[in-house]
Structure formats: structure tokens, C-alpha cells
Amino acid sequence: xxxxxxxxxxxADVRSERGGDLVARVCDGDAEALGALYDLHHGVVRxxxxxxxxxxAAAEDLVHDVxxxxxxxxxxxxxxxxxxxxxxxxxxxxxxxxGRGTARRLRALERYHExxxxxxxxxxxxxxxxxxxxxxxxxxxxxxxMEQRIVVVLCTVEERTxxxxxxxxxxxxxxxxxxxxxxxxKLREHLAQEGLP
Amino acid sequence: xNERNDDAELDELARALRAVTREAPPSTVSATxxxxxxxxxxxxxxxxxxxxxxxALAIVLGxxxxxxxxxxxxxxxxxxxxxxxxxxxxxxxxxxxAKTGRAPAPAVEPQLEPPAVEAEPEPTETEPAxxxxxxxxxxxxxxHVERSEPPPIDPAERRAYDRAHALHFDAGxxxxxxxxxxxxxxxxxxxxxxLEARYNRALALVRTGRVAEAREALEPFAExxxxxxxxxxxxxxxxxxSAEP
Numbered sequence: 212x213x214x215x216x217x218x219x220x221x222x223a224d225v226r227s228e229r230g231g232d233l234v235a236r237v238c239d240g241d242a243e244a245l246g247a248l249y250d251l252h253h254g255v256v257r258x259x260x261x262x263x264x265x266x267x268a269a270a271e272d273l274v275h276d277v278x279x280x281x282x283x284x285x286x287x288x289x290x291x292x293x294x295x296x297x298x299x300x301x302x303x304x305x306x307x308x309x310g311r312g313t314a315r316r317l318r319a320l321e322r323y324h325e326x327x328x329x330x331x332x333x334x335x336x337x338x339x340x341x342x343x344x345x346x347x348x349x350x351x352x353x354x355x356x357m358e359q360r361i362v363v364v365l366c367t368v369e370e371r372t373x374x375x376x377x378x379x380x381x382x383x384x385x386x387x388x389x390x391x392x393x394x395x396x397k398l399r400e401h402l403a404q405e406g407l408p
Numbered sequence: 409x410n411e412r413n414d415d416a417e418l419d420e421l422a423r424a425l426r427a428v429t430r431e432a433p434p435s436t437v438s439a440t441x442x443x444x445x446x447x448x449x450x451x452x453x454x455x456x457x458x459x460x461x462x463x464a465l466a467i468v469l470g471x472x473x474x475x476x477x478x479x480x481x482x483x484x485x486x487x488x489x490x491x492x493x494x495x496x497x498x499x500x501x502x503x504x505x506a507k508t509g510r511a512p513a514p515a516v517e518p519q520l521e522p523p524a525v526e527a528e529p530e531p532t533e534t535e536p537a538x539x540x541x542x543x544x545x546x547x548x549x550x551x552h553v554e555r556s557e558p559p560p561i562d563p564a565e566r567r568a569y570d571r572a573h574a575l576h577f578d579a580g581x582x583x584x585x586x587x588x589x590x591x592x593x594x595x596x597x598x599x600x601x602x603l604e605a606r607y608n609r610a611l612a613l614v615r616t617g618r619v620a621e622a623r624e625a626l627e628p629f630a631e632x633x634x635x636x637x638x639x640x641x642x643x644x645x646x647x648x649x650s651a652e653p
Contacts, residue, residue: 240448240451242445242448242449243445245444245445245448246441246444246445246448249440249441249444249445250441253437253440253441254431257432257437257440258429258430258431261429261432262425262426262429267432267436271432271436271439271440272580272615274440274444275440275443275444275447275580278444278448279444279447279448279451282448282451340424341424341427341428342424342428343424344420344421344424344425345421345424345425345427345428345429347421348418348421348422348424348425349425351421367418367419367422368422368425368426369426370426395415395418398418399415399418402417402418402421
């Protein structure tokens with residue numbers, strides 16, 4: 212269900228993630244344990260969500276959905292991979308089902324709210340240049356099909372190995388490399404149309 | 409363009425995206441955490457058997473209460489609300505339930521509350537900015553414009569409203585919130601908070617991507633059918649939705 216990751220988690224595996232018996236408690240529906248698990252791992256899920264979706268509200272919704280789904284999803288977690296890798300595979304599955312429409316509509320809301328807030332122009336420093344470059348890639352990523360976008364984020368942006376990405380996606384490593392090849396080619400085309408940075 | 413150069417540039421863009429998305433504001437992190445825990449508590453609230461038993465009890469008690477009310481055995485309205493026997497005034501809403509897609513109101517609905525005041529209530533923020541996940545809570549707007557002493561709120565109505573409010577604003581569980589707003593509107597079609605319920609339902613529809621229904625729900629507000637209440641916001645939202653490809 213969540214990629215190729217399936218094997219009952221051993222206590223040692225979980226403890227190695229500083230999760231202790233959290234997984235078991237989360238599986239039992241312990242909301243406070245879920246909160247604790249969130250404290251440990253929200254960063255990696257949120258970073259992935261923000262890279263994939265661009266829209267911050269949609270990314271937060273994805274983070275929310277991933278952790279809320281965990282009590283059930285963890286039943287299929289068997290500990291072959293790290294818990295963090297498993298969390299990303301859950302996030303990938305949720306992202307696939309969200310589709311682009313929701314993100315677009317959320318951006319409509321975002322634009323509406325942004326239009327009501329005056330924001331001073333940022334100073335032309337390194338941080339703002341990074342933001343500019345990041346925005347260029349984010350826009351180009353949005354033009355890719357979700358499967359290709361996921362691969363680019365996991366491989367190129369997050370610099371995960373193709374083995375790990377194959378594990379997350381539940382596909383052969385060759386498929387990852389093929390998707391990445393086509394995705395990067397499309398990205399280059401989109402970036403060329405935009406005139407690149 | 410040279411492919412190798414393109415790859416270098418692509419990698420530079422990737423580094424930039426990696427850097428700017430590394431962290432989120434602490435307020436965002438904690439707000440989402442609160443939503444997660446609230447959703448988990450709501451979903452993990454007891455074994456299914458207990459839920460089924462509670463639902464069955466509610467149906468039995470609810471049915472008994474309606475029967476008692478209509479047979480005069482129950483002076484409904486709490487300690488100080490008189491029993492109203494005259495038909496309630498018609499609220500200035502023309503929309504048919506079928507048109508809205510909401511569950512229709514029960515065929516027999518005791519009118520316990522006068523219609524809400526519709527005279528251009530001042531808008532108040534009840535919807536947390538869609539992209540500001542801080543948990544906010546605001547009192548229903550209609551209460552602020554009551555000039556004479558308002559009749560007491562039916563506790564069942566308050567509970568239904570609070571439930572929907574919690575799902576929407578605390579849990580951020582939009583599909584469940586839509587169901588809860590629908591339940592509120594079906595049970596209390598002339599309820600004190602019906603305007604807020606309708607507006608919040610529209611927002612939840614937007615969040616879940618049910619754009620056609622959201623538009624339909626927002627249009628009466630945008631057209632000013634409820635005075636100035638949420639008129640500006642609804643118009644802006646409709647415009648933003650229309651601008652989407």
C-alpha cells in the first residue's frame with residue numbers, strides 16, 4: 212500500500228529512530244503519541260510536502276493528512292526501511308491522490324488572502340535570490356505529471372538514492388531512473404521557455 | 409542550450425529549492441500539530457460498538473423528544489423559552505435544499521427559534537485565513553447584532569454548531585466539516601447561526617475542491633442576499649476561483 216515498504220517494525224528499529232514505543236502507541240490510537248511522533252518527524256515530511264506542492268497551505272494539509280493517516284498506515288510498516296522513509300512513502304501516496312486541482316484551488320484562496328496583506332519588497336540579498344531560483348523550479352515542477360514531479364523532488368532536490376526512491380515508490384530502480392530522465396528533460400524544456408534563471 | 413550546462417543550472421535550482429523549504433515558521437508547525445492531534449482524538453474516540461450504541465440511543469431519545477413535543481408532553485425550550493405554537497416567520501432565503509445539494513431539512517421540524525437577524529450584520533472573522541492554520545475561534549456573528557434580548561439558544565443547536573466549528577477550525581477536517589455543517593443546516597434550517605454555517609460550509613467546499621458547489625454556495629452571499637454579510641469576501645473568492653485555469 213505504501214510503496215514497497217512492508218515488514219513488522221522491530222522494537223530495535225523503532226528505538227533507533229528515537230521513537231521508542233511510539234509506533235505501537237500510535238497504532239493503538241494514542242493521540243498524544245502521535246503528537247510526539249509528529250515532533251520527531253514533521254520536518255522531513257513538511258520539507259518534502261513543500262518541495263512537491265509549492266503551495267504552503269496545501270503542504271501543511273498534506274503533513275496533517277500523513278500524520279492523521281499514520282495509526283492505520285503503520286500497521287503495514289514492517290521496518291525494512293527507516294520510519295522516515297516510510298513517512299515519505301505515505302506522503303507520496305497522499306500527494307498522488309490529492310492531485311493538482313486542490314492545490315490550484317487553494318492557491319486561489321492564498322492569492323485572495325495575500326491580496327489583503329501589504330508586504331514590503333524584499334531586499335536583494337542572497338536569501339531572496341535563493342527564493343527566486345526556488346520559485347522558478349517550483350513553477351516548472353508544477354508543469355510535470357505528479358509521478359515525475361515526485362521523482363524529481365526525491366532524487367534531484369532531496370538527493371535520495373535511486374534505491375531509496377524505488378523503495379519509497381514501490382517500483383523498480385530502473386523505473387525511477389527512466390522517470391527521472393524524462394522528468395529532467397521536460398524540466399529543461401520548461402526552464403528554457405522561461406529563459407532560465 | 410548545452411545539456412550539461414542545463415543540468416548544472418537545474419542542480420542549482422534544486423539546491424535553492426532545498427534550502428528555502430527546509431524549515432517552516434514555528435507557528436505553522438505547532439498549528440499543524442494541533443490539527444493532527446485534534447483529528448486523531450476525534451477519530452480515535454472509542455470503540456465502534458460504543459459509537460453504535462450512542463447513535464442508537466440518540467435516535468431513540470431524539471424520536472421520543474419530537475413525539476413528546478408534538479403531543480404537548482414536553483414544554484420544549486428550556487427553562488425560560490415559551491412554547492411557540494404559531495408558525496414561524498419565513499426567513500428571507502429562497503434557496504431550495506435540492507438546489508444546494510445539502511441534505512433536505514426534516515419534513516417535520518419544530519420551530520424553536522425565531523429566524524436569525526438578517527439586517528446586515530457586521531462581518532466578523534470566523535473563518536481562519538485559509539492559509540493561516542492558527543486555531544482561531546470566534547463567536548457566531550448573529551449574536552453580535554441582536555438588539556433586544558435574544559431567546560436562549562437550543563443546546564442541541566449549540567452542540568451541532570460547536571461540533572462543525574471544531575471540525576472546521578480545530579481539526580481542519582474539511583470533508584467532515586462539510587457533513588457537520590450540512591447536519592447543522594438540516595437540523596436547524598432557521599437556526600441562529602445558519603448564515604455562518606452556510607458561509608463556512610462554502611469555504612470547506614473550496615478547500616476540498618468541490619468548486620461548483622462552492623460557487624453555488626458563495627453566490628447568494630456575493631449577490632448580497634444576506635445584506636453585507638460576507639458579501640465582499642464571497643465576491644473575492646468567486647473571482648479568485650474564476651481566475652483559476
